[in-house]
Amino acid sequence: MKTRHLRLTACAVALGLAAMPLAAQELRIGVASEPSSADPHFHNVGPNNQLRRNVFESLVGTDETQALLPELAESWRPLDDSSWEFKLRPGVKFSDGSDFDAYDVIYSVCRIPGVPDSPSLFTTYTKAIAGFEVPDPLTLVIKTDGPYPLLPTEVSTWGVISAKANGVDGASIQFSPDGCGDLAYPATQAFNDGSAAIGTGPFLMESFRRGEGVTLVRNPDYWGEPAPWEKVEMKPLTSAGPRVAALFAGDVDMIENPPLQDLDRIKGQDDLLAVQGISNRVIYIHLDHAQEPSPMITGTDGKNPLKDIRVREALSIAINRDAIVDRIMGGVAVAAGELLPGGMFGAHADGDMPPPGFDADRAKALLTEAGYPNGFGITIGTPNDRYINDAQVAQAVAQMWSRIGITTEIDASTASTFFSRRNAHEFSAYLAGWGSGTGEMSSPLKALLATPDKSRGYGGTNRGQYSNTAMDDLLTQALATVDDAKRQELLREASRVAMADWAIIPLHFEVTPWAMKKSLSYTPRVDQYTLPYDVRPAQ
Amino acid sequence: MLVYLLRRIAQSIFVALAMMVIVFFGIYMVGNPVDILISPDATPAEIEATMERFGFDQPIWMQFLTFLGNALQGDLGRSFVHGEPAVQLILHYMPATLELAALGLFFSVLIGVPLGVYAGYKSDRWQGRAIMTGSIFGFSLPNFWVGMLLILIFAVELRWLPSTGRGDTVEVLGVRLSIFAEGGLQYMILPALTLALYKASLVTRLARAGTQEALVQDYVKFARAKGVSETRILFVHVLKNIMIPIVTVLGLELGSMIAFAVVTETVFAWPGMGKLLIDSILTLDRPVIVAYLMMTVLIFITINLIVDVIYTLLDPRVRISGAAS
Secondary structure: OHHHHHHHHHHHHHHHHOOOOHHHHEEEEEEOOOOOOOOOOOEOOHHHHHHHHHHOOOOEEEOOOOOEEEOOEEEEEEEEOOEEEEEEOOOOEOOOOOEOOHHHHHHHHHHHHHOOOOOEOHHHHOOOEEEEEEEEOOEEEEEEOOOOOOHHHHHOOOOOOOOHHHOOOHHHOOOOOOOOOOOOOOOHHHHHOOOOOOOOOOEEEEEEEOOOEEEEEEOOOOOOOOOOOOEEEEEEOOOHHHHHHHHHOOOOOEEEOOOHHHHHHHHHOOOEEEEEEEEEEEEEEEEOOOOOOOOOEEOOOOOOHHHOHHHHHHHHHOOOHHHHHHHHOOOOEEEOOOOOOOOOEOOOOOOOOOOOOOOHHHHHHHHHHOOOOOOOEEEEEEEOOOOOOHHHHHHHHHHHHHHOOOEEEEEEEOHHHHHHHHHOOOOOEEEEEEEOOOOEOHHHHHHHHOOOEOOOOEOOOOOOOOOOHHHHHHHHHHOOOOOHHHHHHHHHHHHHHHHHOOOEEEEEEEEEEEEEEOOEEOOOOOOOOOOHHHOEEOO | OHHHHHHHHHHHHHHHHHHHHHHHHHHHHHOOHHHHHOOOOOOHHHHHHHHHHHOOOOOHHHHHHHHHHHHHOOOOOEOOOOOOEHHHHHHHHHHHHHHHHHHHHHHHHHHHHHHHHHHHHOOOOHHHHHHHHHHHHHHHOOHHHHHHHHHHHHHHHOOOOOOOOOOOOEEEOOEEEOOOOOOOHHHHHHHHHHHHHHHHHHHHHHHHHHHHHHHOOHHHHHHHHHOOOHHHHHHHHHHHHHHHHHHHHHHHHHHHHHHOOHHHHHHOOOOOHHHHHHHHHHOOOHHHHHHHHHHHHHHHHHHHHHHHHHHHHHOOOOOOOOOOO
16 A cells, blocks of 8 residues: 555656646546535435545545545554544645644534435445544544444545534534534535535535536645646536547547447547446346245246256356357456456455356256256346446346246336336346445445345345345454454455355446547546546656 | 416416326336435435435325425425425526527527528429428437537537537526527537427428418519519518418427427537436436426416417407407
8 A cells, every 4th residue: 555655656746747738737527427416425426426536535545446545544543343543644724724633524424414305325434433532633533333344444435524614613522423413514505506615635626517517626735746637627428429429529538438339439539548447346137035936937836946056056157248248348348256356355366256157058957957947937127227238238148048948038127217126126137236335345245145134234235135144144254354354355255155155146347438538548446436636647 | 368367377277286296196106216316335224214304205195295285385395316496406407498499499490481481482493392302301300310410510520619518608687698608609509400400490391381372462462563572572571471370389399499408408418407307307306307397387388378479469460368358
């Protein structure tokens, strides 16, 4: 972590020495989706978090592989089983000139649970916080109930706002997980109109206009290397065709998510380039492990064949993942053997957990062995506007399953309908995707495969109702292991247990493309964010 | 006149209410907004708490009664996605749509009327036929295709005009508008042309039919006998007489242009109400959709009313029923 940081600094210094033409200091980005608000705590969703990182920083930052980096905290360490100590960066100022200290963090955590009208609160990432201690203004001790290794990761997901700027004396805050008493908080509207947009980040928010975009300007007093751009415009160009056209027309310098079919054309242009990198999002098919009869299975006399491990294996190895990646994803995807790409925390090293090999004959034999020599009928539910080529992928899987004798149909619908139906357990098999918000294996395992348990927050998206106590135990143990090496091993084992049980069918990891002028460079991020601070003028 | 107005207003209230019921229950059937809006990482307990905050844990009729009660007090609710009052959100997007529609309308008259009058004048010659054939394209080419084609030609290849977005704006009476801004108008030309194309062919056809009919009238013959120039006959005498059907149709079309410029706004990333509607449908943002459609009803009714009034100005023989007494 340290060497990386040094390398970054060295790189930035080199950049600073190179004379940069003034004209190049403006950057216009065409983004694929629009933030619903400029309030850092209003809506826990990708586009908002992407915007937030420009203006409001977290204690801990993440690099392009979602590994943790020092941000507002210079270092952190567990003190004992239920406390983490964060040493805060001295000399950091908010954009109104006030100093950043530990009380601003407490104030931010106080605001998060009570943001009015929020469609998705950040409490997911603050609920583990049981209390604070402030030995000195630049040291913050966060208390948790029991060992909580994910704390540094979770504090990287929300931004810190200033207590002083909002007229609150930080030292007087009485924190309790149930509320902090009667504190004054800025309204969401005040962030949108810019009056409360006071952060420590590399950019200041000049304007936030719905439908038209966000304008950022460089924060001249930023504690780190100043941003390479004097002014950044992020324009929402939500449909893909016009987004690419805007790049070709020179109206924007860079776009997110150019459609796969246009990548070759972009690469063929003299003045444009495309970069791509694996994302933390796995596309999978989940199977109904519980309902009997299962709602969309026919020809089994009411039995649910998916409860048989042989059937599940057959379904998985009947899929030719390489063909899907090649033909349907145009090579812009990576076949998956587990739920997180190799090399990320808790995933196996590349090659240690390869995608299951395609073997239709063995799949047929397994079906016969399981008592379904003539197969059965099943319908795959899939959204058709949520993931890259989602319905086409489901279509391909349906054909591959049909080839081993399982008559498969597709039920494709728009995301708003699909997710409600899926959550009501209407499907026997469904295609969906999962991006690991924390960048480690515990996220997909906990959400997709852990036995649903409301009190522990397990299995929130386990709509196949898979249950395996061996895996649950390993996961629980991992989630209480602060030692990184040990936790990584436990998570790998939990993943192996689930995959050996053919609990879920991972298909592929999405690869995120960006397209831009040749005069720019950008390192792809697994979290799919487009961060103007990291967009560099090419050398 | 007053009776007439009151009757129209009563009608519109009824239509708006019916619209509210249909849309409210229709969107409710599609799915649960929380499933889309909440972070996938949220725990089941958090999902439940969010449902409660938005009142989705209540039975549907209860939710509707609450909504209706607030609506009757003029509060159509807050957007689930943006946390802002739905009406305020729509008003934010409205100026962009209105100015685009106005420019589109202007273009369609500018293109359609001269072409139509000329085509009517030369209806049995090749010029007239060519114009009529050309207008078929205006009808039949899909909006998004025309839009993409214009972008490709004028923005990507020729680089004369910007491809997407809104550009600079100036404040006019507290409303931000592009049409008067130096760096704004150029952004409007392509989308306005796209919007205008269909209407222009409609106007062409109406103007042609009207001109053909008018040219055989006695007053034209009389004017010709008097030695009035053909140009003056066409663009003064004939034009006046053919404007009534054109104004009627354009009035109605203006409504649809404002309310359903969805495709054009999407293609050009124009931050208008159409785009808001599409986004709201995709995220099941019920308050915004209901408010939007109720507003649409209101716009249509208002425009019809204005058209009726313009009639009386254009043709003194037309009297609004109820006014005679």
